[in-house]
Amino acid sequence: MNYFERRNRLVNRLLRYEVGEIANPKVIQALRKVPRHLFVDPSQQLDAYKDYALPIACGQTISQPYIVALMSEWLALETEHRVLEIGTGSGYQTAVLAEIVKTVYTIEFHSHLCQRAQNLLDQLGNENIEFRCGDGYEGWPEEALFDRIIVTCRVETVPPQLEAQVKVGGRLLIPVGPEPSQILYAYKKEKNGLKALEKLQVRFVPLLRP
Ligand code: SAH
Numbered sequence: 001m002n003y004f005e006r007r008n009r010l011v012n013r014l015l016r017y018e019v020g021e022i023a024n025p026k027v028i029q030a031l032r033k034v035p036r037h038l039f040v041d042p043s044q045q046l047d048a049y050k051d052y053a054l055p056i057a058c059g060q061t062i063s064q065p066y067i068v069a070l071m072s073e074w075l076a077l078e079t080e081h082r083v084l085e086i087g088t089g090s091g092y093q094t095a096v097l098a099e100i101v102k103t104v105y106t107i108e109f110h111s112h113l114c115q116r117a118q119n120l121l122d123q124l125g126n127e128n129i130e131f132r133c134g135d136g137y138e139g140w141p142e143e144a145l146f147d148r149i150i151v152t153c154r155v156e157t158v159p160p161q162l163e164a165q166v167k168v169g170g171r172l173l174i175p176v177g178p179e180p181s182q183i184l185y186a187y188k189k190e191k192n193g194l195k196a197l198e199k200l201q202v203r204f205v206p207l208l209r210p
Helices: 003-014 025-033 042-047 065-074 092-100 111-123 160-164
Strands: 082-086 103-108 129-133 146-151 166-176 182-190 193-202
Touching (some): 003 065, 025 092, 065 092, 082 092, 111 129, 166 193
Parallel strands (some): 146 166
């Protein structure tokens, strides 16, 4: 079976989850298109279309495909959106977002991962992604406000700067809580603060500080 067939088989499986359903056609189309096997370590390409997280460089992980799908679903993305992502990692979630929205701004703490993701996404022809290497805790004030913010590493509490950089009516997706497991929240930003729309128990790597 080739990678295209493997990928479609994986996506078909993700569509069968009944709780936390993946239904947005734009998300499904992006998952069918982005070649996840190019984002994992070459020695693990045959596992790229199985539904679990895999290790990448710098002690980090490429998220489980279902979690990438669910986070993309819960973001309620629209074509004209500008999205901020904290934790580029392999760049796979970045690529999925970039298939759907106008511009993705992505920040990665480890410069090695940042470079690697940028090279790969450039090679794949993505022109609507802005990269930054460094600490994403403070967000990207020069480009705020964002329609959506997605954080792919866990925090103990929601960083106030990230909350401040989401438009009112926009969404913030973020795993919150200590080890060993956290709650992934889909928040809606309202005038008087964040309102939790969805939640799921998850495990993420921690947000690192300099
Ligand atoms: N969506 C990515 C997930 C990578 S894991 C993927 O599927 O590949 C989370 C990433 O967050 C790691 O690469 C880690 O280095 C990064 N990270 C941790 N702390 C960070 C911070 N303060 N700012 C930006 N990125 C951070």
